[in-house]
Amino acid sequence: MSGTAGFVLHRFPAYRDVILLRLRTDSRxxxxxxxxxxxxxxxxxxxxxxxxxxxxxxxxxxxxxxxLERDILSDLLEHDT
Known part of the structure; x- marks a missing residue:
């Protein structure tokens, strides 16, 4: 998963914390x-x-x-606190 995590983190660096949290807690x-x-x-x-x-x-x-990019961004915006 680290390759995937790095790829998504590179694309959406402003959402680093929420990406790491979502990757740990949400299989979807x-x-x-x-x-x-x-x-x-x-x-x-x-x-x-x-x-x-x-x-x-x-x-x-x-x-x-x-x-997929739109879906990911929508999810990140929904869970960004």
């Missing part, structure tokens, strides 16, 4: 963060691909990454 948040990292990694890979359908995958993964 941990899963959402793991999904976000996995989708971001896949996006980066497809962006480097020269295969004919790479553009389709890039578009789909960008959409997924943006959706």
């Amino acid at each position: 948040f941990r899963t959402m963060c793991a999904d976000y990292k996995e989708a971001s990694d896949a996006l980066a890979s497809w962006e480097q691909s020269a295969t004919p359908r790479a553009g389709d995958f890039v578009r789909d993964y960008r959409r997924l990454v943006a959706e």
